[in-house]
Amino acid sequence: MNEFNLDQYLPHLSIDCVIFGYEGKELKILISKSKLGDNFWALPGGYIKKSEGIDKAASRILYERTALKNIYLEQFRVFGHETRIVESPYNEALRLGYLQYDATIFTEEVISWLTDRFVCIGYYALVDIQKVTTQNREFDELLEWRNIQQIPNLMHDHNSIVEEALTALRLNFDAKLIGFNLLPEVFTMREIQELYETVYERNFANNNFQKKMLDLKVLERLEKKFTGAQNKAPYLYRFVKK
């Protein structure tokens, strides 16, 4: 019940997270199917406690869904158009959803708070998808990793938030060397390359890619990885931040 004490949160201000993961040569994000409507998909989000920094709030929101701490996380844009929520076609259905869910908790006052105008701070996160054990929250019917190319219609303006997050990711991916947050501790050069190829939707020449990566001086070469395949065993690498 404590969770629905909305007094603890800053009103009109929310955080939505675009959580990127990488699996099977696919870039994915975590989206939630809501219990509050029929086929209502949304980004994982939440509110900011009155004495909680926004970065901490985003970390908490992520922790609540992924059970992971110390996730790579960055704010990328504020979405604050005056009509983004109040004129959303989902908003009326959401009011009904809350009422049907539990009319004793969701009084008119609470529902007004929840469906009023919101300014949303967009964060993107990068996680090793293998380390995540998704945690359904109260209104999550299910949480699902979806290929970034196959995102269904999301609530409100969440599709454009995803677009902006992807743009920001591509802008920072190479410059800030954040891609390693999507990979396990150790990986082969081909695995990094495939990640880059997935993110940028283009191919790279393996020799030039390797040269560029090694010239960055952020990779430590480890032992070889014998997979049983009938080819030369690739080296494993570990990312070492300077």
Place this chain on the structure above:
Amino acid sequence: MNEFNLDQYLPHLSIDCVIFGYEGKELKILISKSKLGDNFWALPGGYIKKSEGIDKAASRILYERTALKNIYLEQFRVFGHETRIVESPYNEALRLGYLQYDATIFTEEVISWLTDRFVCIGYYALVDIQKVTTQNREFDELLEWRNIQQIPNLMHDHNSIVEEALTALRLNFDAKLIGFNLLPEVFTMREIQELYETVYERNFANNNFQKKMLDLKVLERLEKKFTGAQNKAPYLYRFVKK
């Protein structure tokens, strides 16, 4: 009085603007000396009306200080640490300042609203400094253009907001070709180059700079500018967006 009807604004959410101008080979920003304290300097800022988009709010805040419309404007970061206002050493003095200013308007409730926690959306703006006629607002003792290298201690975390704005400016300056917003309609190649040199705090070779600029195909060459100086008259250029 209408202005102090704080009910019209979203609580706990503010906008602060770093307004860049360029004059005499110096990059400057507009800062405000507040009537509310002794030597209190701050960024021009304001609040967001309940049914006003954040970009519109920022435009309005800029218009109120500069009397300019259609200013180049971009959000660059949210400042939302939980203690940025409530533990600011300026906050106590501000409370006193409001009381002394007008205790009938600034009731305890109003002062609480004003000095409570705020999440601040940082915007930066680029203006032609010649077109600006600064407009003092209620609490502005004066508005002043100050060289970016000589910014005094500002309230709260405003100095770090300036730093972040400068970083964002430098990051976008060349990539988005926004520098022309700081110049008059027509300008010489040398003037653009000096602007770039000021922003990046380094020199460029004039021939290479010119070649790069012209290769961008965004400059229209106009007639020559005869200044009376005993040297070749430089061409004037106009920026034409594609």
Place this chain on the structure above:
DNA sequence: GCAAAAGTGTTAGTCTTACACCCATGA
């Protein structure tokens, strides 16, 4: 030995930087 994929080397091309030089202008 052979196929598959890892890894390395070299060259061609493009972009950036640096140097040298000529040109227009007014005293």
Place this chain on the structure above:
DNA sequence: TCATGGGTGTAAGACTAACACTTTTGC
């Protein structure tokens, strides 16, 4: 004619992209 600063050309260097080739591995 000279000093001043505008404008252009070219070559060297750095970085990127493309091609060719060798090495390792298990069947």
